Amino acid sequence: MSTGWNFTDQMGTFRMEAPHRNSHLYFPLANEAGMMSAVTPALHGDIKTGQNTFFSTPVSADDLHNTKSNRNFWIYIEGKGAWSAAGASALQHSELFNKDTEEKVTLRAGFLWHKVIRENERLGVKAEITSFVPANQYRVELMKVAVSNTGAAEIRVTPTAAIPVYARSAESLRDHRNVTSLLHRVYVVKEGIEVQPAMTFDERGHKVNRISYNVYGTDDAGKLPLGAFPVAEEYMGEGGSLEWPETIAANRREFCLPGQEIEGYEAIGALRFDDCRLLPGESKSYIIAMSVTEDRNTDKSGILGFLNMAGFEALLKKTQEYWEEKLGRISFKSSDDKFDGWMKWVSLQPILRRIYGCSFLPHHDYGKGGRGWRDLWQDCLALLLMETDTVRAQLWNNYGGVRLDGTNATIIGKEPGEFIADRNNISRVWSDHGAWPFFTTLLYLNQSGDMDFLFEKQAYFKDRLIARSTGIDEDWTAGYGNRQKCDNGEVYTGTILEHILLQNLTAFFNVGEHNNIRMENADWNDALDMAAQKGETVAFTAFYAGNLLELGKLLKKVREERGRDRIEVAAEIAVLLDTLSQSISYDSPAEKQELLSRYYKTCRHNISGQKVLLDTARVSEDLNTKGRWLSQHIADNELVKTPEGLEWFNGYYDNRGLQVEGVRPEGVRMTLTGQVFPIMMGIASKHQTGSTIKAVDRYLFDRKLGSYRLNNNFNELKLDLGRCFGFAFGHKENGAVFSHMTIMYAFALYRQDFVQEGYQVLKSLYNISTDFDRARIYPGIPEYINERGRGMYHYLTGSASWLMLLMLTEVYGVGGNAGKLYIRPKLKAGQFDGTGTASVKTVFADRTVRLVYRNRQHLDYGEYSVKSITLDGLRLDLDLDPCQAEIDRAAVLKLDRNMEHLIEVELGAKKP
Numbered sequence: 001m002s003t004g005w006n007f008t009d010q011m012g013t014f015r016m017e018a019p020h021r022n023s024h025l026y027f028p029l030a031n032e033a034g035m036m037s038a039v040t041p042a043l044h045g046d047i048k049t050g051q052n053t054f055f056s057t058p059v060s061a062d063d064l065h066n067t068k069s070n071r072n073f074w075i076y077i078e079g080k081g082a083w084s085a086a087g088a089s090a091l092q093h094s095e096l097f098n099k100d101t102e103e104k105v106t107l108r109a110g111f112l113w114h115k116v117i118r119e120n121e122r123l124g125v126k127a128e129i130t131s132f133v134p135a136n137q138y139r140v141e142l143m144k145v146a147v148s149n150t151g152a153a154e155i156r157v158t159p160t161a162a163i164p165v166y167a168r169s170a171e172s173l174r175d176h177r178n179v180t181s182l183l184h185r186v187y188v189v190k191e192g193i194e195v196q197p198a199m200t201f202d203e204r205g206h207k208v209n210r211i212s213y214n215v216y217g218t219d220d221a222g223k224l225p226l227g228a229f230p231v232a233e234e235y236m237g238e239g240g241s242l243e244w245p246e247t248i249a250a251n252r253r254e255f256c257l258p259g260q261e262i263e264g265y266e267a268i269g270a271l272r273f274d275d276c277r278l279l280p281g282e283s284k285s286y287i288i289a290m291s292v293t294e295d296r297n298t299d300k301s302g303i304l305g306f307l308n309m310a311g312f313e314a315l316l317k318k319t320q321e322y323w324e325e326k327l328g329r330i331s332f333k334s335s336d337d338k339f340d341g342w343m344k345w346v347s348l349q350p351i352l353r354r355i356y357g358c359s360f361l362p363h364h365d366y367g368k369g370g371r372g373w374r375d376l377w378q379d380c381l382a383l384l385l386m387e388t389d390t391v392r393a394q395l396w397n398n399y400g401g402v403r404l405d406g407t408n409a410t411i412i413g414k415e416p417g418e419f420i421a422d423r424n425n426i427s428r429v430w431s432d433h434g435a436w437p438f439f440t441t442l443l444y445l446n447q448s449g450d451m452d453f454l455f456e457k458q459a460y461f462k463d464r465l466i467a468r469s470t471g472i473d474e475d476w477t478a479g480y481g482n483r484q485k486c487d488n489g490e491v492y493t494g495t496i497l498e499h500i501l502l503q504n505l506t507a508f509f510n511v512g513e514h515n516n517i518r519m520e521n522a523d524w525n526d527a528l529d530m531a532a533q534k535g536e537t538v539a540f541t542a543f544y545a546g547n548l549l550e551l552g553k554l555l556k557k558v559r560e561e562r563g564r565d566r567i568e569v570a571a572e573i574a575v576l577l578d579t580l581s582q583s584i585s586y587d588s589p590a591e592k593q594e595l596l597s598r599y600y601k602t603c604r605h606n607i608s609g610q611k612v613l614l615d616t617a618r619v620s621e622d623l624n625t626k627g628r629w630l631s632q633h634i635a636d637n638e639l640v641k642t643p644e645g646l647e648w649f650n651g652y653y654d655n656r657g658l659q660v661e662g663v664r665p666e667g668v669r670m671t672l673t674g675q676v677f678p679i680m681m682g683i684a685s686k687h688q689t690g691s692t693i694k695a696v697d698r699y700l701f702d703r704k705l706g707s708y709r710l711n712n713n714f715n716e717l718k719l720d721l722g723r724c725f726g727f728a729f730g731h732k733e734n735g736a737v738f739s740h741m742t743i744m745y746a747f748a749l750y751r752q753d754f755v756q757e758g759y760q761v762l763k764s765l766y767n768i769s770t771d772f773d774r775a776r777i778y779p780g781i782p783e784y785i786n787e788r789g790r791g792m793y794h795y796l797t798g799s800a801s802w803l804m805l806l807m808l809t810e811v812y813g814v815g816g817n818a819g820k821l822y823i824r825p826k827l828k829a830g831q832f833d834g835t836g837t838a839s840v841k842t843v844f845a846d847r848t849v850r851l852v853y854r855n856r857q858h859l860d861y862g863e864y865s866v867k868s869i870t871l872d873g874l875r876l877d878l879d880l881d882p883c884q885a886e887i888d889r890a891a892v893l894k895l896d897r898n899m900e901h902l903i904e905v906e907l908g909a910k911k912p
Ligand code: G1P
Pocket: 358, 372, 374, 375, 523, 524, 525, 526, 527, 733, 740, 783, 796, 797, 798, 799
């Protein structure tokens, strides 16, 4: 039984009845200071600030139905017994599926707050619990509980907040759970309790601990708790549980008083408030603060400062405004309010991934925080559209992770630009890693016109791994540090352009026996990790081909428009631009590998520090030649066909060196990844794209789910390709609807002007993500949809960035072209509202712009062209290509930064 959520305003606020009737439904509460919570309708879900600082017991999605990390708030009603305002009691559970006893529960949520309203008619009580993490410098989650008497008679209640405090590293969940509880020191203070373990036992060794995990509370009259039951086992009682604790069920009153200290037990912030009488219709409210602080004093007064009703409300308002301002920088308006509201939640997701990394929400029960290299770059796609002021520094910092062999550091620290040497001796290399930085950087260059960025200097990452992790630099020690040095001992720096060249050129030469780029330990699909020897990724060969061609064009532009006739690179690198000196035969994989190892020998330990100046035009031509060669190679060798005449691209070679896709004795095999990049990068001709679309529809479109799968069923535990084939078909990287790739597919189709087809793909993902009865997730895009239609790994996914990029730069067609603002709408007739209007608000060149399309004749894409454009009411005299127009950056820069500017674009019938 469920009705799903509905938006209640245009700001993304939503409401839902009976949210407790859904499993695995969680909501994120977080801030930039690093407080990371998850909360369910029954207030399950954990609170933490990092892998080693979990406030509450770490939970996976499958733990959300038990109570180990539940926030709870109990009232004992005189004459009636105990009731959990959170719905987390054994009694309420036992009444769950009974229509006579089940409570009425409503959820309301917005940016970034969560409210559950729960009413028990039989008992005549109602509770409204509002939770949020303030958008400020404190690591605190706040919760307000308002209890009301909805019955006809006065009631007397005993209130107790009950917040279990785990207070240690996630590693101790199984490993020394009990021993680490012996480290606990619990202090009962007048506001609540503070748990400050004496030491920490984790991967960092045995250390003295200062971090404090605190639960404070107050009532609406400013009255502090009477005391606390801080020892979990005493609170629960022998044989009791968090769902039915003896302390509550028997309404015990032997609480500890401020000043008491308890050592060595699992802790709980069970704060007892004074009894209160509620007349019919009367309410009483309590505020609970759950915080993680550097020690028992730091930040305490700040946190206590908003532990009052006015402080709570003011902070909630400020938090809502903070997110609304941040997310309001890009917004879409179409004929479908629900879609527009949904996009607001999508635009939150890249920020959430910046905060949570790829860990720390209930489905993301792996990793220790942080993001991988490709995620870092792809999240920047959206962040650079939203957080325009910090993007240049972010990109520059990220380039500091590149090694001279074209690979990169894979452990990314918390600080910007912090890359850490792999301590676990996992020397994996992902073949796709070198491809993403240029894609993101090109978007930045186009948006900003900031070509100088290419010539900024940055260092390289250095550790003991060399030659794409096939060798070890025995001379490297930790004392050398993590920055590449020259022979003279100085840190070597090269331009950002040099970093980009290295990433793409080393990939070009790193081919397998079929002359495609080697798979190494996996590509985008992390789970294709069993073909390191003979595996090849044609999918990313296409991506690198596209990069080389774009890079060639970029250098041409740099030379023509900026007069840079020469570019400077490290002397060692010149060999990779072989056509400038001694060309090798690209048809020979052996010659390519030989050239690469020659280069790798020159940068084993230090490099010379010598630079050479190269002719920009010749470098540009070298890149073009390489890009063209790769494209032709794919077109000549990697198209596969079915007997019915459907043609598409083979995306992979397995570890036996065999083509993966096409008609095989076991049946037809196809991957979506294999199709996406040849189309996105323009390697596929129009005809080939058309045919590939038909093949995707035939083999990857799932009618039951209504969207596109990552691959069809190979019906084999394909140990010569990757672990994903061990996953049941239809889950995660084995044939789920994997949003990230599906969105990139839509993006690729729009990019090649297959708008109708791209729109179908986009719509399919929207429909499947918002089909609540199957997906059972709040608004937003999940990482994937499993074969039952359930949305999985919600919130933390690169799909969100791509979806924003797709909507802004392709569907609404607004973006930068070398700094100019282009306008190239690809909206379908149905996306314009009843008046023929569709609009988008965005930031360009630091100016807020609202772009309004008027399609008064309700024409479809392909039928309309741009007729006229006005900027703040003044008609612009522009060269109007039928499909697009460009506004000079100079005209944009003249606009006032502090105002919103209106660009109105009149669309009319295209001339035949
Ligand atoms: C996740 C990972 C991403 C990887 C993908 C496929 O996707 O974060 O790095 O490429 O799985 O294995 P996401 O969560 O970004 O949708």
